[in-house]
Amino acid sequence: MSTSITADGLRADQPAFLSKERIIAKPGFNRWLVPPAALAIHLCIGMAYGFSVFWLPLSKALGVTAPVACAPDMSFIAQVFSSQCDWPISMLGWIYTLFFIFLGCSAAIWGGWLEHAGPRKAGVVSALCWCGGLLISALGIYTHQIWLMWIGSGVIGGIGLGLGYISPVSTLIKWFPDKRGMATGMAIMGFGGGAMVGAPLATALMSHFASPAGVGVWQSFVAMAAIYFVFMIGGALAYRVPPTGWKPEGWTAPAKKASNAMITHRHVHVNVAWKTPQFRLVWLVLCLNVSAGIGILGMASPLLQEVFGGKLLGVDVPFGQLDAGQLASIAAIAAGFTGLLSLFNIGGRFFWASFSDYLGRKNTYFVFFALGFALYALIPNMGHLGNVALFVAAFCIILSMYGGGFATVPAYLADLFGTQMVGAIHGRLLTAWAAAGVLGPVLVNYLREYQLSIGVERAAAYDITLYILAGLLVLGFLCNLLVRPVADKYFMTDAELAAEQALGHDKGADASTVLEWKAAPGSKPLAIAAWLVVGIPLAWGVWVTLQKTAVLFH
Numbered sequence: 001m002s003t004s005i006t007a008d009g010l011r012a013d014q015p016a017f018l019s020k021e022r023i024i025a026k027p028g029f030n031r032w033l034v035p036p037a038a039l040a041i042h043l044c045i046g047m048a049y050g051f052s053v054f055w056l057p058l059s060k061a062l063g064v065t066a067p068v069a070c071a072p073d074m075s076f077i078a079q080v081f082s083s084q085c086d087w088p089i090s091m092l093g094w095i096y097t098l099f100f101i102f103l104g105c106s107a108a109i110w111g112g113w114l115e116h117a118g119p120r121k122a123g124v125v126s127a128l129c130w131c132g133g134l135l136i137s138a139l140g141i142y143t144h145q146i147w148l149m150w151i152g153s154g155v156i157g158g159i160g161l162g163l164g165y166i167s168p169v170s171t172l173i174k175w176f177p178d179k180r181g182m183a184t185g186m187a188i189m190g191f192g193g194g195a196m197v198g199a200p201l202a203t204a205l206m207s208h209f210a211s212p213a214g215v216g217v218w219q220s221f222v223a224m225a226a227i228y229f230v231f232m233i234g235g236a237l238a239y240r241v242p243p244t245g246w247k248p249e250g251w252t253a254p255a256k257k258a259s260n261a262m263i264t265h266r267h268v269h270v271n272v273a274w275k276t277p278q279f280r281l282v283w284l285v286l287c288l289n290v291s292a293g294i295g296i297l298g299m300a301s302p303l304l305q306e307v308f309g310g311k312l313l314g315v316d317v318p319f320g321q322l323d324a325g326q327l328a329s330i331a332a333i334a335a336g337f338t339g340l341l342s343l344f345n346i347g348g349r350f351f352w353a354s355f356s357d358y359l360g361r362k363n364t365y366f367v368f369f370a371l372g373f374a375l376y377a378l379i380p381n382m383g384h385l386g387n388v389a390l391f392v393a394a395f396c397i398i399l400s401m402y403g404g405g406f407a408t409v410p411a412y413l414a415d416l417f418g419t420q421m422v423g424a425i426h427g428r429l430l431t432a433w434a435a436a437g438v439l440g441p442v443l444v445n446y447l448r449e450y451q452l453s454i455g456v457e458r459a460a461a462y463d464i465t466l467y468i469l470a471g472l473l474v475l476g477f478l479c480n481l482l483v484r485p486v487a488d489k490y491f492m493t494d495a496e497l498a499a500e501q502a503l504g505h506d507k508g509a510d511a512s513t514v515l516e517w518k519a520a521p522g523s524k525p526l527a528i529a530a531w532l533v534v535g536i537p538l539a540w541g542v543w544v545t546l547q548k549t550a551v552l553f554h
Contacts, residue, residue: 020118025240028520031175031248033238036530038168038187040235041123043534044228045130045164046194048099051153053199055089057206057215061141062086064215083144091146095154097437102158104434107166111427112270114163115170115420116503122167123236129160131229138221162427164232165191167239169410170423174242177419178251180411181361185353188407190534192346196541198224238530242515244501249516262362262483266491267418269500273425278416278486281479286409287432287439288476289368292376292469293402295440296395299448300341301334306458307383307391319458336552337392339545344396345403352404353411361412362483368401369477376470380463392552406433416486420500443468 015021060067063086070078070085079091114122136152168187176183205223209216247253253265273279296303310317312330322330356364375394382391413429414422444465451461492500519527 018118018121018124020116020120020241023118023120023240024243025246027515027517028523029240029517030519030523030527031242032519032527033523033530034168034172034175034240035183035186036527036534037235037238038172039190039534039538040231040238041126041164041167042187042190043194043197043537044232045126045161046191047198047202047224047228048096048103048157048161048194049192050195050199050202051096051099053202054206054217055092057217058087058092058141059089060086061144061215061217064212080147081145087146092149095149098150098154099158099161100437101434102155103161103165104431106159106162107427107430108162109427110163111166111424112421114166114427115270115424118241119167119171119239120236122163123239124233126160126164126167127229127232127236129156130164130232131160131225133157133160134221134225134228138218138225141218141221162430166423166427166430167236169426170419170421171239171241173410173414173419173422174246176248177253178248179354179357180414181352181356181364181408182350182354184410185350185404185407188353188410189346189349189403190538192342192349192403192406193538193541196342196346196545197537200541200544201227234533246515246517249518262360262485263415264418264486264491267420267497267500268416268425268486268490269492269496270421270424270428272490272492273417273421274428276486276490278483279425279429281483282409282412282416283429283432284479285365285476285483286405286429287436288472288479289365289372289405290402290433290436291440291443292372292472292476293399293405293440294436295442295444295465295469297341297345297399297402299441299444300338300395301331303462304334304337304391305330306461308386308388309459311386312388332551336549337395339549340392340552341395341399343542343545343549344400348400348403349407352401353407356408356411361408361415362480364404364408365412365480366477368405369473369480372398372401373470373473373477376466376473379466380460383459383462416483418491420492420497 062068062084067086067088068084070082070088074082074085079085079087110122133152133154133156136156137149140146140148140152169184172183172187173180202220202224205220206216209219209223254263268276304312306319309319309330310322310326312333313326315326317326352364352368359367375398379391379394382394409429410422410426413425417425444462447465447468448461451464452458
């Protein structure tokens, strides 16, 4: 067949390099190559969780050894544009807030575009935004202009977070119709593990670049931008989407019956899905589950120290009466506690999402809410009894379910609304994360301050908060109980589905055609290599975290 060459050098019959049509998998493609591609992106953008490692060095970027204080009468606006005094950590913390505001907004706004453009293009845009944001932040540190950091990492980087986070969801669910929960759990596990790899990497880079003249942060940002760009572009280019009608060899979609009535084989458009009662209920389910976990995650270190005080060292002395040496010792133990929680947060993403393939998504959330309620209600008594082991174990289980909630929800949405636009629907649902990011920390932090202000002992300052969080989980249980299969009126007709598919790589495809294949024998070494590329950094991060956690058991 003759072909012509277009003005941009492409063959007329060849799709654009970043297009969805270009990455349709050929027969024999190994679907196990897709999760490492998703992990390569999620491990990079997951560093958003670890940005606090930069706060202390940045708070003395000018003074190097100690912060250069701003004039007492300097206004907030003046501090934003000043290059003569150091930034307080409260100003730096806005980057973290902006991350998750723009993650939720970008995922909601551009989720529909992603379904049509495909994961490769979304992954490349995510890499450009995330790594470009780091470079803009590096310039902000070099010129000592914090507004550049807010725009660079917070806004532009936050957009990269949102696009990168949802880029593999729809693709993985379509590649693993038989293991929806496990597939999304593997990718979203990477987001939880990003800080576990990135934080020690950032610490090592800052130590390398630090000098008497600087703290080495801007150079670390440049280095990390380069490293992350290589990984993220590699992941984006490795994405493949299955052809219409593909299914794993020998797999047959289970017939609809009472035990799997929540799983549909039809599809709801994203512009319709968010108007359904099911979407609103699942939004509340995610928001309430995340609110209960995210507030505790941010306060884990002071919580353990204030509840147990000297008991962590075998001394029956309250927190307020410890000397400097004892405070340093229990701070190290609390850091180990935080590290242990991060491991359970990551492990829970894979474990619970995979478990949901057998238990069902709705039942898995019932476990989260029922078990979480019981643990939150019992934890205050564990603290008063001085049982550190039970206290730590309870929070580890809670944080595993916090991570599991994130990883299970994409498959829950696919069960309810179908797979055609699940990535876009998931993007809109992530606004629940943004809401929970405000609700959870506000509840924990402000209630603690209020309790202390009215004279409650530090060891009991969290009791009311924990009971309120238990109440949130009861509300979540009720919302999950109300979720029912989506009504027929919301599903796309065959004509509407064909029109939607025509906007993507499915142009002219016959959705009734069934394609099955086994992975080509020669693809196994490539799959092993791909898993090693992402597995080695993740294993290193786990090892570093385990070393920090070991102090908890000494």
